[in-house]
Amino acid sequence: MDCTMSLLRTLMRTARMIRHTPRLADGLPIDDAVLLDAPDDRIGPALVAAALGEWRPAADLLAATRAAAEWENRDRYVMRLATFADARDEWLSAWLTQTPRDPDALVVRAELAVRRAWHSPARHERLREIGPLIDAAADSATSDPVPWRIALDHARGTHADHRAFEALWEQAVRRSSHHYGCHVAALRYLSAQWYGSHRECFDFAEQAAADALPGSLVQALPVRAAFAWLESGDTSSSVSQDRTDTATDLAIALSAGYPPGDPWPAEVRNLTAYVLVRRGRWQEALDQFRLIGPHATSFPWSRISSDPLGQFLDMRDGVRIEVASMTPLRTGLGEPTDH
Template sequence: MSILRRFRSSGPRLLPELDDVDLGRVRRQLNSLGIPGQGAIQVDQVERLVQQAGTDWDRRGHRLAVLAEAAAPSGLARSWRLRRPNSADPMVFEAWVELVRGRHAGRMEDARAAADHCYRATGVVPEDPTPWVVLLGILRLMRADSRELFAVWNEVVERDPWNREAHLQMLRYLSPEECGSRGRQLEFVDTVRTSVPSTAPAVAVELTALVDEHARVAAKGGVEGLLVRRQWTNSRAARALDAALAEWPRPGHLRHAAARADLNLLAFALVQAGRPRESAAAFDLIGDTATAWPWVLDGEPLQEFGYWRSKALV
């Protein structure tokens, strides 16, 4: 039994910040009950945390995404923008918060205003891909024309070729449930698979597509739903799983901000493929940090994660 297994804490937890301790501290502050004067302190904390990421676009994007989710119920984003009306970070953050609200509601209250914040931010910090990433999410939610979306996509990859959030946005936009088809999605996946470095933040695009396909088939029910696990025995799925299993669980191999989320994805896929014992190395690196998706596809996330981790780490 490894040291990691022996000294595991009491149980799995859903931590959107994953292993970013500083991000987790600020997120918890944003989720705490409000007290007089706390808003100004929270703005300071968010501003400092985002600035600390510097030009590490991957870390910066991860922090903004988690903080936007936490700040969505409050007026913090607007307060920050009003305090720094000519700064790019508050503009992008308010646009991201509006995007989060729009995803929950199914529509944005004022998509044009959020998009304008993004465009203004690109003029302030032209080298930053983040405003374009948020704009990509806005256009996806609006089911915008593919020409408009791909123009924004090109702006992202010109600045950050393997941006994780942007690749996942494109993957879902090109799905048959949204504005594409199974064929267009597979074409995108194949393009990424043949060129993505094995340590890049976007390395999990193909495995994400396979899990999405698993969920799509399972949702149909009937005979197809009952036989959904057969999907994992075809050559494409088996190759993708084997490739990920050979590299991702190696300590230090995945260094991007959402590495633990991708390891959760790998563990889930191995479980669905009937290979839970092979997920032990991934669970070792994950520790107690569970992610809601994709475990929620099979039930209550923490219960599913805990059950399969106990099966793997015996």
């Protein structure tokens, strides 16, 4: 009898999947339309110019973000430019040669140096050597929080103690009290993987989210703390489970405040979808994939696969299958369900 019931349940699940999976593709871009870390309309031309060896568009873009105090955009663009320079840095070398004290060139140089040091077998030693580059970037633009975000990343790699971390954090929030990148860097330092604990990580994230401005991506910090907890494999604590679900609810609410397909919250939406999958909240995960649209991001998928875009697409398909398998065969008015 048990064997028969198990077979019936398997057949019913398969029938639901066959019936509903194609329909659940509505609102999801086809696989070929999904791009990984697609640049926005402002950084895109600067990257194209850099590929041709021209640095002035990047200089103009970063100068504009500094003049307008667009610190969130500035941080994102610095990271994108440094990532590109890691493979092709001739344009950055030319920029520094022409204007060696340009604060925008200096901050890209500092970000690039930290990235390269992190990937070095002698990471600790190399990170210690490049401290003066971060200092130069910070001194060249005293109101800019981005060098202090870089300094926080640097502190994590040099085994800075909590007192040193707190001094850097004070400098960062003095320049921009709600800067998302600085908060993310601090959260990483406080994670159990580095120099804190799961409780400390959640406490910091939840307090920052409570203090955040409406619509600020800082409200997504708790779901980043939840990701760190899930990634650690130590998922036995019911306290962390409850805090993870609360964090995910907050991230869902934040995501709902932005238009579908908006690139600005794309990474937060990708992360939220991943955490929802880990918590088995399939329908809500599918809702996030619809809001993501074509904007897949390397984080968090690169943490679980060397092919983040492929992982994103596979996860999206898997979520559709899970939702389909839970949907009654017949759901129309007056129609019987598969019960």
